[in-house]
Amino acid sequence: MATYPALDRRHFLQASAASLLAYSSTNWAQTTAQDQDSAWPTRPVHVLVGFPGGSSPDLTARLLAEQLGKTIGKQPFVVDNRAGASGNIAAAALARATDQHTISVMINGNMTIAKLLNPQLGFDPLTDFSPIALIAAAPYVLAVHPDLAQGLSGQAFIDKAKTAGQDWNYGSPGLGTVAHLGMELVKSRTGIDAVHVPYQGNPQAMQALIGGEIQMSLLPPAMALAQHKAGKLALIGISSATRSVLTGDLPTLAELGVADLNLEVWNAVAAPANMPEAIQARLATAIATVLAQPHTQQQLLEQGWVVSDTSAQALRQRIAADSASLGAIIREQGIRLDR
Numbered sequence: 001m002a003t004y005p006a007l008d009r010r011h012f013l014q015a016s017a018a019s020l021l022a023y024s025s026t027n028w029a030q031t032t033a034q035d036q037d038s039a040w041p042t043r044p045v046h047v048l049v050g051f052p053g054g055s056s057p058d059l060t061a062r063l064l065a066e067q068l069g070k071t072i073g074k075q076p077f078v079v080d081n082r083a084g085a086s087g088n089i090a091a092a093a094l095a096r097a098t099d100q101h102t103i104s105v106m107i108n109g110n111m112t113i114a115k116l117l118n119p120q121l122g123f124d125p126l127t128d129f130s131p132i133a134l135i136a137a138a139p140y141v142l143a144v145h146p147d148l149a150q151g152l153s154g155q156a157f158i159d160k161a162k163t164a165g166q167d168w169n170y171g172s173p174g175l176g177t178v179a180h181l182g183m184e185l186v187k188s189r190t191g192i193d194a195v196h197v198p199y200q201g202n203p204q205a206m207q208a209l210i211g212g213e214i215q216m217s218l219l220p221p222a223m224a225l226a227q228h229k230a231g232k233l234a235l236i237g238i239s240s241a242t243r244s245v246l247t248g249d250l251p252t253l254a255e256l257g258v259a260d261l262n263l264e265v266w267n268a269v270a271a272p273a274n275m276p277e278a279i280q281a282r283l284a285t286a287i288a289t290v291l292a293q294p295h296t297q298q299q300l301l302e303q304g305w306v307v308s309d310t311s312a313q314a315l316r317q318r319i320a321a322d323s324a325s326l327g328a329i330i331r332e333q334g335i336r337l338d339r
Contacts, residue, residue: 040279041075041101048080048094048104050087056220057087059303060135060267061105067290072282086174088114088121095123097272100279103132104270108178111270112322116330117176118337126323129270130280133287134315136305137266139240140182140218142253143206143227148215149234154256157236161192161216168194168215171205176337179205179218181326182239182263186218188329189259209233220265221246222304239263245306263325267305268315284312 045068049061058081065077082090087110094104109117111125149157161168172180175198186192197214199205205217206224210232218239225247227233237253238244241262254261269287271280290296291310300307308314329335 040282041072043101044075045077046080046102047077048082048090048102050082050084050090050104050106050110052083053081055083056303057105057107057267060300060305063296063299063303064105064135064269064287064290067293067296068286071286071289086110086177088118091125091129092121092123094270094272095128098274100275102272103283105135105267106270107267108265108318108322108326109176111268112319113176113181113326113330116327117335120338126319128273130273130275131312131315131319132269132271132280133284133291133312134308134310134318135267135269135287135291136300136307137240137264137318138221138246138305139238139244139252139264140179141221141224141238141247141250142186142216142236143209143219143224143233144216144236145209145212145214146231146234147212149236154236154251158190158192158256158258161194162190164215165193166195168192169197169213170194171197171199171208171214171217173202173205174198174200176335178263178265178322178326181329181335182218183216184329184333184335185261185263185325186239186253186258188332189261190257206233220304246301246304262321266318268318280312 047061047065049058051057058079061079065079068077069075082093087107090104091106091110091114094102111129111131115121115124144157148160152160170183172183174180180196180198183196187194194215197208199208202219202223206219206227208214209217210227221244224233224235228235235250237251237256238247239253239261241252241254243250243252271283288310291307297307
């Protein structure tokens, strides 16, 4: 039978000390993470917004910041507007942040296709951000000049647009915006061949549509509905997979034969990739609490947004879906913003 030498006292003490050190290190790391979680935030949290004051992302960020300050209760959440480059100036600042007290309210493009549109960007949204929570979403509305849709069903209008070919134009709030790419998706799935005319923003595209400079555009619901009520625009359908409480009985474009179209504009909270998971989790829980409150949902509804599944997982699914569908049209048509 094999025998083993007895462990001498010196080696026993060394082994015991090593085990104790390993246990203490692990326990210290766990305690430190828990302390960091419970202590956070230790100073004001900056909420970066890539658009100017009064814009839709700004209004949403201010609503959320105020409520998060009350919910977490330790430090204020302060909106920091860094407008420009379709939100990418603020996005780049978020990617560089290391203070664990900087987050951002972003729209679709900043979290999905920004790098595809401009490979020279100093950040990659798919690797440099941690998705925290989806805030809310809304479909686009295909709005058209009323003279063109008079007496026509939605399907009949789409057939008319196909026949018009490049004699018709459509407007967007700019090259590479989700509305631009969404309309290109509609074109690719219907045979419509209208020419893209980029404007500085949705208000300018809408005014061009009302004035007859262009024939159609994908617009936010609140904007489209107000002008429809005034008799200045006709509405054909919405870009989401299902009908929306924002637009009532207006059909989806998928119902009108635009195959597999499921596109919404959404906003979400992101953090730098280096933010500790414990802080991410705490932040996500606080945001979910805020967005579950009926008065918060009502305020967002009045701004033209619908709150649904606000989880980080729902946000990741949105990122994956948009990256796939919008990325495909970007690659297919070679759309770039760095030229």
